[in-house]
Amino acid sequence: MIFESPRLIARRFEPRDLEAFAAIRSHPDVARYQSWENFDAAAAAEFYAWVKDRNPGDSGWFQFALEHKETGAFVGDCGLKIVESDARLAQIGYTVARQFWSRGYATEAIGALTRAGSVLAESGLGKSVRF
Numbered sequence: 001m002i003f004e005s006p007r008l009i010a011r012r013f014e015p016r017d018l019e020a021f022a023a024i025r026s027h028p029d030v031a032r033y034q035s036w037e038n039f040d041a042a043a044a045a046e047f048y049a050w051v052k053d054r055n056p057g058d059s060g061w062f063q064f065a066l067e068h069k070e071t072g073a074f075v076g077d078c079g080l081k082i083v084e085s086d087a088r089l090a091q092i093g094y095t096v097a098r099q100f101w102s103r104g105y106a107t108e109a110i111g112a113l114t115r116a117g118s119v120l121a122e123s124g125l126g127k128s129v130r131f
């Protein structure tokens, strides 16, 4: 686990997430305003090959898997990119599975991500943090 919120655990992606991850991102409502159109198994595998070697604190994006504490369901993902020239600033991204919308999960995850990002920024960027 990297950080948590009342109902969610944010952790590294694992291969077992990829089927649900591709299904979530392929849903038309989820993909509508995103950069991808069709997020298939090959796209999920390519994403995992990229993320598995990355660590929070690395330059660029780090993407967290969001798991429901009670059920273990893969709820979605969120990502953080702290601005290297000014660690007070960061870009965030988040996706929640269509069936879990409007239950406050994104709000909850982003609150926890923001707190985790502050810790990360204060610990010094460029230092990979292994979890």
Ligand SMILES: CC(C)(COP(=O)(O)OP(=O)(O)OC[C@H]1O[C@@H](n2cnc3c(N)ncnc32)[C@H](O)[C@@H]1OP(=O)(O)O)[C@@H](O)C(=O)NCCC(=O)NCCS
Binding pocket: 029, 030, 031, 033, 034, 092, 093, 094, 095, 096, 097, 100, 101, 102, 103, 104, 105, 106, 107, 108
């Ligand atoms: C945006 C998203 C993550 C929200 O997830 P969620 O868990 O349903 O969000 P929450 O339940 O915490 O909050 C829902 C609130 O956000 C609002 N909301 C949802 N999508 C929104 C959007 N694109 N813009 C503005 N507000 C939005 C809802 O109206 C709702 O407000 P309400 O509670 O007053 O009705 C989800 O709709 C999603 O995955 N969308 C596709 C991916 C995406 O657009 N990601 C964001 C940009 S990276």
